[in-house]
Amino acid sequence: MKEHPxxxxxxxxxxxxxxxxxxxxxxxxxxxxxxxxxxxxxxxRNRLKACEELGIKPATFELDKSIDPISWVLSHNLHRRHLDTSQRGMVAAKLASLPVGSNQHSKEGTQKCAPSVEQAAELLNVSPRTVNNAKKVIDKGSAEVVKAVEQGALKVTTAAEFVEEEPDKREQTKLVKxxxxxxxxxxxxxEHFPEQNKPPKMTKAEQAVFNATMLSEILKTLRHAKKLAKAVPEQPGMEIFLARQQSIEREILSACDAVQVTIPHSVCPRCKGKGCAQCGNHGWVNHVLARELENVK
Known part of the structure; x- marks a missing residue:
């Protein structure tokens, strides 16, 4: 028997x-x-499949052709199925993707269009974002991924992110199982990236330069904060701050010192950048350690 959409x-x-x-x-x-x-x-569909497998002639009921089949399916199933948000999102996505004229013809003879994403979302009591995520899963996911969401085993937001991250449907199926x-x-x-999307690996020297740049910016910000704290004018309402001004300046200065000692200063003179116990296997040393190692020489 042919299935209605x-x-x-x-x-x-x-x-x-x-x-x-x-x-x-x-x-x-x-x-x-x-x-x-x-x-x-x-x-x-489940009744028909079971009857066919059991060799039983299925009992059928012909619905009056004047009844909107889509509205009937929704009203007949929503009340008897306990669906979570993700499952309702999948139903809404399928509803919004039905072909033109799936429900019936209007009195004027023109075919009705399927509901929009917004309309389908409202009918199923979910957000349009959930429906769009569900459409993404249906369009880009393997049958196993779709099945996992429909049966409540996988959240639609997770599934949508997954099919974007992993476009290979065979790999999707393997992981879902x-x-x-x-x-x-x-x-x-x-687990793997397409060759062209692999994130570049930094050498220890490149990582040191990156760390130095980032930490230098943090240090610059802290020094600016110290300057601002020192320049706060004496005016009404600032008494509490002014009473703690020196303490705040000391805390900022301490933070500056803490950041400064973590900024890479130079390649470790002991291991020449390869990494050793002296430099903590970083391949670089801060200005304090660099000075100490120079003095040891």
Whole structure:
């Protein structure tokens, strides 16, 4: 039987739930008929699958053609399914992606368009951002990633970030099968980068230059703060600050000293930049240690 586009808006049962469902039909028979609209399966994919596997002729119910099939599917499923925000986001994304004319023709004979992202978000009580994340997962994710979100195993925000980070669908599937933690770890620390996107590795010398630049900026800021603290004018309302002015200046000065000793000054004269116990395996020394090593010579 041909499926109506709206039939797949809601996800199929997971394997465990489906096996229990099928066992119930085998023992007690099909309790609810499969809904058909204009010859197309509208609701009851799990029932149809179970009946076919059990060799049972499925009971069907023909919905009046005047009824909007999409509205019917939504109202019939939302109240009986306990979906989280991510799952509702996936439903909304599918709803917003339905082809033109999936619901019905208007009285004028023109085909109706699917709801916009904003309209679908409102219908499913989620944010447009959640819907857009879900659309990204559907468009760029493997079947396993989509399934994980639809069955509530993976949050849609995590999945959207994951499919952006890892475009290879085979790799996506492999990681999703390992579990949510593997997906999160891959987002935080990707297992591999495409060659052209690999972050450049710094040599110890380059890292030292980078550290020196950053720390020098911090030192400059601290010195400026000390200058400002010293120049605070004596005026009403500043009594408390002025009473602690010298203490504040000392704290800033102490911070300046602490930063200054961490700024790379020169290549370690002992290891020539290779890293040793003397320089803490950094390959460089600060100005204090540089002076001490010079004196030892």
């Amino acid at each position: 709206a039939a797949s808006i809601f996800p199929m049962m997971d394997e465990e739930a489906y096996e229990l469902f099928k066992a119930d039909i085998k023992e007690n028979g099909q309790r609810e008929p499969i809904t058909v609209w204009q010859g197309q399966l509208l609701d009851g 390992k579990g949510v933690e593997a997906v999160k770890a891959h987002i935080t620390e990707p």
